[in-house]
Amino acid sequence: MSHPTNIFDLAGVEGLRKSWRLDPQAVRQVRTLLLKRGLGDDEALACVPAERRDEFAERVALHALTLDRRCDSGLDGATKLLFRTAAGMLIESVVLRIATGRTTLCVSSQVGCAAACDFCATGKMGIAQNLSAAEILDQLVQAKQLLAPEGRTVRNLVFMGMGEPFHNEENLYAVLTALTAPELFHHPASRVLVSTVGLPEAMLRCVRRFPGVNLALSLHSVRQETRARIIPLAKKHSLDELRRVVREANRIQAVDRSSGPTLMLEYLMLAGVNDSLEEAREFAAWCEGLAVHVNLIPFNPIDDAPHLAATPRPQREAFAAVLKAAGLPTTIRYSLGADVAAACGQLVRRENRARAMATNAALREL
Ligand code: SF4
Structure with missing residues (x-):
């Protein structure tokens, strides 16, 4: 068969x-x-x-994944779903039930991630395997099935789970095509967000092909040295290059969408690394002339990076005040599901590492 x-x-x-x-x-x-x-x-x-x-x-x-377990947050409306792939690896999706009634689903595009960002548990897993388009789409199907009895559905879909979406570019585009296809999900492109650590050429290809889809760039610093320290991939792409790409994306999206262009800039706030007020002023200057919205993200400490700590709230607010005073639309984000992130995240890393090691050992014996 x-x-x-x-x-x-x-x-x-x-x-x-x-x-x-x-x-x-x-x-x-x-x-x-x-x-x-x-x-x-x-x-x-x-x-x-x-x-x-x-x-x-x-x-x-009808499905490409098996639901292994769900972890419901005791703190807020977040649910982490752990799925097993056909290859036996665990991946995670997170359902965020926002108080307004809107629901966001955060999906994974890979098992592990080769970008190896210093602050990210997925990047420390030491594995990078692409998910198929069906495996990415099934995260949405199963999340919708979970939410339907609650009278909810997935309003926003964000690629902010495990993996760098542009390292799985062809499958990403197959997913975006299926998501927006009237015969399949018919999900509005404007409610999809692809988040990247910053691969300039791929960002432009995506914007040209799917101008209605939102992009988020994980910037985290406008100092090249700091950025390269926390995002190894940043060594390959200068901040000037990224700035040119954001400007070009703004231009393309302004032509193609009625709501006007806004690219999200994600800024993870790390104590003593990137959170001084001087850096806030440099950040504001970097954004001059760009149509961007800044999200300041709190850091959830991870065991694999004991040298990193979260910026205290007053400092986050002072940083935000500098950006806002410069006229930059800025939102301070609060993390949802911190309890399930810690509990389930550790499980995923442990199981995947063990499975990858077992597979490698088996291959060596062949
Ligand atoms: S690109 Fe995203 S998933 Fe990959 S290591 Fe960096 S933060 Fe983690």
Whole structure:
């Protein structure tokens, strides 16, 4: 028996449908219930005539991941979902239930990450494997299924989980295409955010191809030396180059979207590393002439980086005040789900490291 065709595969499922002489409406309904409304698998499959239902379920895969466990925050409305890939690795997605009723899903694009940022537990995992487009999309499908009984759905989708999305560029574009396709999720591009540590060429390719999708650049410092210290990839790309890319992205997006361009600049606040008021002034100067919105992010300490600490709240506020005084739209973010981030994050790292080591050992013995 060949591998099942994925529910997101328009041509593949269409081929099966024709061979079964199935009404196109049945496939449309399965996708509407599953991908758009987040109903359960059985409810979605009930749209297929009974005589074809078992075969459909066997030949068309509705999921690419297995939900391993969920961790609900005791502090706020965050839920971390741990999924197992077909290769047996664990990945995580985070559901953020915002008080306004809006819900955001943060998805992973890789297992581990080669960018190896100093402040990031994923970067310290020592693994980097790309997720398939179906594995990325299934995080959304299963999150919607979890939320539907609560009367919620995923409003915003952000690529801020494990991985650097532009290191998995082709699959990222397949995902963005499927997300916005009317036959599949029909998710507005304006409610998708791709966050990158700063790969200039890929950022431009993405903006040109998907001008409606939002971009976030993890800047974290406008001093080259500081940035390169906490983001090893920054050694390859100067701040001048990134600034040119932001300006070009602003230009392209201004042409292509009615709401005007705004690129997010993420700034993780690390005590004594990048949080002086002098750096705030340099940051404001760097942003002059750019259409950007700054998010100041609190740091959640990780065991693998005991030398890094979070900027105390008064200093964060003073830093924000400098940016705002310079006319820069600035938001101080508060982290949601800090308790589940710590508990589940550690589990993911431990299991994946053990599995990667076991696989490497097995390969060495071949
Ligand atoms: S790019 Fe993102 S996921 Fe990768 S190491 Fe840096 S912060 Fe972590």
